[in-house]
Amino acid sequence: xxPADGGNIALLLAFPVTAYAAVASLLGVRRGIPALVASAxxxxxxxxxxxxxxxLALFHALLTxxxxxxxxxxxxxxxxxxxxxxxxxxxxxxxxxxxxxxxLSLLSVALVWRESRRQPLLVPYxxxxxxxxxxxxxxxxxxxxxxxxxxxxxxxDGRGLNPLLxxxxxxxxxxxxxxxxxxxxxxxxxxxxxxxxxxxGREWLGAMRSWLLLAWTIQGCGLLMGAWWAYHVxxxxxxxxxxxxxxVALIPWLTxxxxxxxxxxxxxxxxxxxxxxxxxxxxxxxxxxxxFVVRSGVLTSVHSFAQSPIGPYFFGFLGVVLIxxxxxxxxxLPQLRAEGHVDALLSRETGFLLNNLLLVGMAAxxxxxxxxxxxxxxxxxxxxxxxxxxxxxxxGPLLVALLVLMGVGPLLAxxxxxxxxxxxxxxxxxxxxxxxxxxxxxxxxxRGLALVAAAACALVVGGVALEYYRGVRARQRAGQALxxxxxxxxxxxxxxxxxYLVHLAMVLIAVGVLGSGHQIEQLxxxxxxxxxxxxxxxxVYDNLYGFRQPGLEGVLARLTLEGPAGEPLATLEPDRRxxxxxxxxxxSGIAIHTTWPWLDDVYVVLTEADTANRATFHVFINPxxxxxxAGGWLFLLGTLxxxxxEARPAAVSVRVPAPPRGVAVSEV
Amino acid sequence: MATEVQRERPSIPLKLLLxxxxxxxxIVYLVVTSLQTSAVYYLTVSELLARGSAAAGQTxxxxxxxxxxxxxxxxxHLRFELSDGTATIPVVxxxxxxxxxxxxxxxxxxxxxxxxxxxxxxxxxARSLIVRHGPTFEAAAEPSR
Numbered sequence: 001x002x003p004a005d006g007g008n009i010a011l012l013l014a015f016p017v018t019a020y021a022a023v024a025s026l027l028g029v030r031r032g033i034p035a036l037v038a039s040a041x042x043x044x045x046x047x048x049x050x051x052x053x054x055x056l057a058l059f060h061a062l063l064t065x066x067x068x069x070x071x072x073x074x075x076x077x078x079x080x081x082x083x084x085x086x087x088x089x090x091x092x093x094x095x096x097x098x099x100x101x102x103x104l105s106l107l108s109v110a111l112v113w114r115e116s117r118r119q120p121l122l123v124p125y126x127x128x129x130x131x132x133x134x135x136x137x138x139x140x141x142x143x144x145x146x147x148x149x150x151x152x153x154x155x156x157d158g159r160g161l162n163p164l165l166x167x168x169x170x171x172x173x174x175x176x177x178x179x180x181x182x183x184x185x186x187x188x189x190x191x192x193x194x195x196x197x198x199x200x201g202r203e204w205l206g207a208m209r210s211w212l213l214l215a216w217t218i219q220g221c222g223l224l225m226g227a228w229w230a231y232h233v234x235x236x237x238x239x240x241x242x243x244x245x246x247x248v249a250l251i252p253w254l255t256x257x258x259x260x261x262x263x264x265x266x267x268x269x270x271x272x273x274x275x276x277x278x279x280x281x282x283x284x285x286x287x288x289x290x291x292f293v294v295r296s297g298v299l300t301s302v303h304s305f306a307q308s309p310i311g312p313y314f315f316g317f318l319g320v321v322l323i324x325x326x327x328x329x330x331x332x333l334p335q336l337r338a339e340g341h342v343d344a345l346l347s348r349e350t351g352f353l354l355n356n357l358l359l360v361g362m363a364a365x366x367x368x369x370x371x372x373x374x375x376x377x378x379x380x381x382x383x384x385x386x387x388x389x390x391x392x393x394x395x396g397p398l399l400v401a402l403l404v405l406m407g408v409g410p411l412l413a414x415x416x417x418x419x420x421x422x423x424x425x426x427x428x429x430x431x432x433x434x435x436x437x438x439x440x441x442x443x444x445x446x447r448g449l450a451l452v453a454a455a456a457c458a459l460v461v462g463g464v465a466l467e468y469y470r471g472v473r474a475r476q477r478a479g480q481a482l483x484x485x486x487x488x489x490x491x492x493x494x495x496x497x498x499x500y501l502v503h504l505a506m507v508l509i510a511v512g513v514l515g516s517g518h519q520i521e522q523l524x525x526x527x528x529x530x531x532x533x534x535x536x537x538x539x540v541y542d543n544l545y546g547f548r549q550p551g552l553e554g555v556l557a558r559l560t561l562e563g564p565a566g567e568p569l570a571t572l573e574p575d576r577r578x579x580x581x582x583x584x585x586x587x588s589g590i591a592i593h594t595t596w597p598w599l600d601d602v603y604v605v606l607t608e609a610d611t612a613n614r615a616t617f618h619v620f621i622n623p624x625x626x627x628x629x630a631g632g633w634l635f636l637l638g639t640l641x642x643x644x645x646e647a648r649p650a651a652v653s654v655r656v657p658a659p660p661r662g663v664a665v666s667e668v
Numbered sequence: 669m670a671t672e673v674q675r676e677r678p679s680i681p682l683k684l685l686l687x688x689x690x691x692x693x694x695i696v697y698l699v700v701t702s703l704q705t706s707a708v709y710y711l712t713v714s715e716l717l718a719r720g721s722a723a724a725g726q727t728x729x730x731x732x733x734x735x736x737x738x739x740x741x742x743x744x745h746l747r748f749e750l751s752d753g754t755a756t757i758p759v760v761x762x763x764x765x766x767x768x769x770x771x772x773x774x775x776x777x778x779x780x781x782x783x784x785x786x787x788x789x790x791x792x793x794a795r796s797l798i799v800r801h802g803p804t805f806e807a808a809a810e811p812s813r
Contacts, residue, residue, distance in 0.1 A: 235766075236764055236766070237764070271679055338679035340679065341678070341679045341680075341681075342679065342680050342681055342684055345681070345683060345684060345687075350684060353680070353684065353688065354688075354691065357688055357691050357692065357695075358691070361691070361692065361695040364695075364699075365695060365698070365699045368699055368703075369699075369703070372703065372707065373710070376707075382709070383709070383710035383711070384707045384708060384709055384710055385707065385708050385709075385710045385729040385783070386703065386706065386707050387706060387708070387729075387783070389702075389705075389706040390702045390703060390706040390707065393698070393702035393705070393706065394695075394698050394699055394702045397698065398695070398698075521763075521764075523744065607765065608741075618764065
């Protein structure tokens with residue numbers, strides 16, 4: 001028996017074990033048999049063990065070139081380096097789904113272990129939901145689309161992975177998105193368990209928040225990695241193409257962002273309970289939809305990775321999830337009545353409501369644009385295409401509104417804020433925003449919506465700076481030095497100040513998006529020694545050089561990048577490479593140099609070279625795109641700060657002076 | 669009794685509900701108008717030619733395969749003929765040409781989608797060019813020996 005056989009057996013065994021544990025947990029809690037619940041808990045661990053074995057077996061098969069497995073044959077080859085062969089694990093449908101299921105089994109162990117202490121009464125239901133989801137995936141993997149399917153004869157070599165997927169960015173981006181999609185199972189299981197038991201307390205809200213934050217962070221990083229990969233590998237000078245596969249990953253992240261904010265309202269004011277549940281359910285359904293779209297090719301898309309017979313199963317599963325969860329929600333509606341009210345129009349609550357409307361509205365708009373071609377074809381018989389202009393027109397104004405809200409919202413007090421106090425607080429941030437807006441207008445850099453967006457960015461930065469300043473000053477008055485004051489401020493209110501860091505990260509990302517709107521694009525053909533001017537920069541072409549690496553060979557062009565004053569800035573070496581087995585599909589190696597201090601990305605693609613060493617380059621100047629990646633790191637930092645467990649209250653407390661009436665005291 | 673009190677005072681006041689409805693209406697309006705201005709017809713070559721001069725000037729997306737040997741490049745333009753098996757149309761494209769374009773593989777990689785305008789002269793002026801990855805992103809060709 002080969003390890004692959006062992007993996008296959010483990011995968012097939014996972015089905016009955018999952019089914020048993022799901023039934024046992026439900027039966028145990030409904031009939032009051034603790035032994036059954038305990039047995040189900042063991043089942044969760046056994047499933048995780050079995051799926052880990054299956055995953056290890058697939059890794060082993062990829063590393064040892066077990067080409068008898070169809071999956072290994074189709075997604076790897078002898079010429080591929082070891083690290084790239086591990087990437088092949090999620091290069092196709094079966095491996096991706098195995099990664100999903102494996103991740104879910106580990107998440108289930110962690111969730112059950114953690115919540116057994118915090119809210120033991122919910123755990124049997126949480127288990128039942130997670131195992132129910134798992135049952136669907138192990139069924140697909142075991143009986144419909146198995147990674148361990150065998151070929152009649154073992155071929156000598158495999159086909160290898162598509163060269164576009166060979167980039168290191170590919171090692172992280174797909175597993176992050178798949179893990180993100182998968183992780184939304186946690187909040188969903190918590191929501192269903194709460195609906196089934198009617199127990200929605202503080203503990204539940206805390207658990208909801210942590211597991212949601214985890215999924216949201218992973219998905220957010222996956223989206224950013226995807227943008228990074230597109231930018232550094234695909235060579236069209238952009239990072240986000242509003243492709244259906246990208247859209248379906250963004251949509252659940254947007255609804256999850258809304259959910260993160262409503263949890264705060266529910267925690268503080270006991271409101272929006274039904275809405276919170278609905279968002280948790282919708283987010284999970286959208287995550288399943290996303291997994292399905294990526295792995296089924298139902299939407300016409302440049303990267304509909306694979307077409308396969310799993311479609312109907314996914315639709316069936318989605319239907320069960322939506323109908324079941326909605327029925328449960330309706331059944332529980334009377335118990336989800338709000339405890340609080342919105343007392344005033346100018347209040348933190350209103351801010352959060354508007355935030356939710358905008359985020360869910362944006363998610364709905366992107367969803368509509370993504371499925372509209374399908375609906376149009378099905379209903380009217382007319383094929384249409386919805387491209388980037390639609391998404392830009394729709395999301396632009398909504399994003400600007402969100403930015404403005406991000407600037408104003410944190411300064412609003414719960415329950416009631418007087419307009420005068422709000423204006424007093426906003427004076428500083430508004431002045432910053434106005435200054436930035438006027439400067440950009442005077443320098444003729446931005447006009448129209450982009451100008452408003454840039455000013456709104458400044459508003460957010462001003463607001464966050466003000467919040468930090470007020471917090472630090474209160475502690476300084478109590479006798480603390482600047483840095484310790486800042487440290488304790490953040491340590492005591494990780495959620496709030498971590499959240500502000502995430503807001504700043506969104507501003508950085510917005511700045512990157514705004515900057516890339518000023519892209520310069522040029523196609524230039526040069527002979528050796530010739531130079532061309534692109535924007536303020538000059539490119540001097542030296543010559544072509546051949547190179548060879550294991551599994552690929554190529555040709556690179558050497559250019560010198562010169563600044564506006566003719567000073568040399570960098571040597572750029574864009575190349576074209578051909579991977580073995582993929583001779584018909586040469587891939588560009590893109591050269592990118594970020595200039596200082598203007599943060600322009602000089603982005604050079606070698607598109608053609610002839611025998612006389614004349615080369616054609618596609619050159620882009622992308623201003624400020626580097627802000628996107630900086631924003632990504634800040635996003636990660638902010639979520640880490642926010643997710644870190646709160647420090648225990650210290651023995652010595654600092655007196656915070658009472659704020660004037662009607663001013664934000666936001667202990668978010 | 670508690671429910672009576674709650675009914676008298678909804679948790680979200682009327683003014684806010686009205687404001688929210690306005691926001692939703694604005695978003696719907698935005699979606700509908702943007703869709704009208706930016707959704708484009710997705711046609712085959714024969715469908716486009718069947719529309720004739722009525723299609724001139726309209727932005728459409730066109731799917732088809734590149735006719736073998738029809739590709740011509742110069743500094744700024746890419747010219748080729750696009751076919752859907754029954755009809756053929758000349759295409760001139762300015763702008764980004766994707767990596768995958770024009771490499772004669774077995775079938776799948778020659779399928780392209782262009783977006784642009786049909787001009788009265790009978791030439792399709794493309795603004796964007798996408799190479800369609802057949803049904804799979806996986807190996808389309810047999811492994812070379």
